[in-house]
Amino acid sequence: MAGRRSPVTDIREILRRLHLGEPDRRIARDLGISRNTVAHYRVWAARHGVLDGGALPDVATLAELLAPAPSERPAHEQSLVEPLRERVLALHERGVEGQAIWQLLVEEHGFTGSYSSVKRFLRRLAPSRSRATLRLEVGPGEEAQVDFGYAGQFLDPEHGRVRRAWVFVMTLSCSRHQYAELVFEQTIETWVRLHRAAFEYFGGVPRRVVLDNLRAAIVHAALYDPEVQRSYRECAEHYGFLIAPCRPRTPEHKGKVEQGGVHYVKRNALAGRAFRDVHDGNRHLLRWCLEVAGRRTHGTTKQIPLAVFDEIERAALRPLPVSPWELAEWKQAKLHSDCHIVFDGAYYSAPHRLLGERLWVRAAGSKIELFHEYALVATHRRGRPGQRRTLVAHLPPEKVHFLLQTPAWCRARAAEIGPACALFIDALLGDRPLDRLRSAQGVLRFVDRYGAERVDAACARAHAVGEYRYHTIKAILVHALDRQPLPGLTPVASNAAVSPPRHARPWTTFFPDPESEDRRSLAWT
Template identity: 55%
Template sequence: MDVREIIHRLRAGESKRKIASDLQLNWRTVKKYASWADEEKLLVGELPCPEELQKRFIAAFPKIPAAQNQSSVSEYHEYVVKLRKEGVEIAAIRQRLRERGYAGSYASVHRYVSKLEPLTPDATVRVECKPGEEAQVDFGYAGKMIDPHTGELRKSWAFVMTLSWSRHQYVEFVFDQKIATWLRLHRNAFRFFGGVPKRLVIDNLKAAIVEACWHDPQVQQSYQECAEHYGFLIAPCRPRTPQHKGKVEKGGVHYVKRNFLGGRESTTISQANRDVLVWCETTAGQRVHGTTKEKPLERFSQTERAALRALPAIAYDLAVWKEVKLHRDCHVVFDNAYYSAPFTLVGQKLRVRGGSREIRIYTQEFQLVATHARAEQPGQRQTHPEHLPPELLDGLFLTRETCQSMAEEVGPATAQVTEILLGDPVLDKMTSVRRLLKLRERFGDERLEAACLRALTFDDPRYMTIRRILETGRDLRQDDLPPPEPASRRQPAAFVRSAADLVGHLFGGATWN
């Protein structure tokens, strides 16, 4: 149960009993939350942000333990069945159970017996709506269509939104039922109608409903945000009760399958979508409807179009919410890309809001902890350094050029050692260079420069050598250094014998010996 949804409906003018019916809550519960919202001044003015609203709600209504899933009567199952076959009333059954040690309530026994016995089929009453009040939505399998990008046949589905009063409808075919697709289809349908109905009756699709539970439907955050943007209310259809939205089941999906798709050869999905829009305004829109005895397009044009809510001035950003886990590398995975979040949250479940241009990461309490530009390709990493542990940051973003520049700040000897290490033709010694430069923090620039000079003098410019020099204090001694060789005495390196002396015997010449 989302209190924001209840407040949204109260602000829209729905009665408490209507809200309780739609959300399958006790009307007293809705009344309690409505009184709280009124006291908190939440029914007028601008609503607080989700995290602030959640904090205030939790403070006012602390969580209580969940009810047990197994009935307390289940251990007496065979005895209860026997008594019911004998025609014993529920009150008497409870009394017999109490004699056997049962301590539960009459309501528990009544619920248990009700589940055991089939119900008499209920009569139904047709519910008619006012213009602009309601639309009904569903998906239906549409067979295989050609993917224009690959040329291959793929399974496709038909999205149908039918305005309940006029029966005018919008149809579009898609290759998946992802939440992003679901939201895009709603946006396209509202554009087609030129407005938004007050409420949508939806089937319990995974994209629209988190859990198909009539007693406590939990609307996905993505769909709720879409509903708030356009200003419509979500009315979930009870599971396994398609008669609750018959205008779509019989006049929408079934009609599309039977009329538009019936006998139609496979085409590309883009061509099918172009054709079905024409069909909606001609064949489907101009037929005389069996119930209203009028043409849907005429009823829509003359009456219902004007009754729809106006489209928002700002286009809806197709935002998808997803629950993710922050991995040990301080990144979450969203839509095949990686986004960093504070290392203090590693291992926790977070909420990601993925818009078309921006990614926002929240805690479970809707506290914003990270914002990133959306990755442009799969596998891309978006990282803020401040999200990573400080002890692991040192050297993580250092490049060869940066290391060489830092070494030159210390002195020429340190710069020469760094150049030698980075110039190794076989091994990548960036790690050694990072460790070398980190010695500045421990020993200072002056001592590091002296140690590097000493290592160069003894022709051993390795990291381990320089560290030992610093740890033993040899960089502070100058008396054991060999005197520098005069430049005039230095001879360029050369072979003592010529190449002919070395390999001359191979060609018939003289050898070394």
């Protein structure tokens, strides 16, 4: 736009182009302004009937329409942010903070104002755009609110290094009595352990636990019916409380924790203090919850949390169960073709009819349970890595016989096949029969395909070269090497003078010389 025009003139040019039906993108490009600015005045014009089809108002009339209300700032004092009001409002309502809004305005619209101008605009905006909220007071024992908040760096004595730590806070909504603990992880294991610790600290369980959509406790941040991880759901069932996630992006729904819990703990209990390690910090938090936070006059209720807890809320909590919650770990695992799933390096069998299915594994203490959908299909004792836990009933009938082929059975079967096979199987099993049992079984199964005579010959050949492996026998049989003479036994003409091969052992190493045997027997007669 050539020349320098007043704001009203600029706005009238925008309105004129809108009146002609030009798209926002073209108007913004031609006038060198933001599309959001064009969109803002399109909405304004529609609200004031400027685009209803009649003639555009003149500059004076337009100035009157654009004049600020008495409560608004004069036109010459309008904020530099004003032309981008709608964009700022959209970002502000999404929870974007001022610094990020200013950065986005600079990047998207070439905004030349300072960060302070954005802050001032947001301060003026806050009273008029704030949403009305309703403070809901709940009865004793009805509700607790929980959250994590970053707490800083603490020494982890178990690992001998400084780590990032978070503070867990559970606040009873009626009395405002609270429990706080420092942790290094936000895993589901830590999450349910902290619930147990808080319930034992209070001496009872609230009827409902309100939480933000924390990744450790919630699988998907759904609005009304979130899919809660199985471990947390089992914990809730064990203690008898309901899980009540906040609606996504609405932390004000659990303000007792957000403002009076995590923030209060960080500002009051932890700020400006140095601790030897995380255990020292947790000892301090326990004393602080009982002696400081519990005995203060609460700013909202004007009552002392610990006194209210002792008077009305302690007795209203549900009693703790007889046995404490034992964490169960849930994972999914595929049932492989050998009728076993793998969990923590150990192997557990499941019914062969479920081959290829994904099963749920529930591990609690020394017990492993396998579920198909919601049905329990197998129970095992927990095994060490590499160990197999197999129930014969889980295997197909044709595999049961194979399972019963023990090392002793393999040796007996090899002796039936032939002496060379017996030597080979005995050497193969050696001092590790269980580790090599499958290889031995595989060698013996070659009889079904190649016959006992060929397998025995293959074992003799492998024994001759000192190779005691399943793959050696397989290679000999596949390439028919068992039908060739053993090394050092190449047939020659009977009258030929043959010198022994340079690197071969004499054939008498493998078979006794009949003539030598005869001479030896004559020598003793």
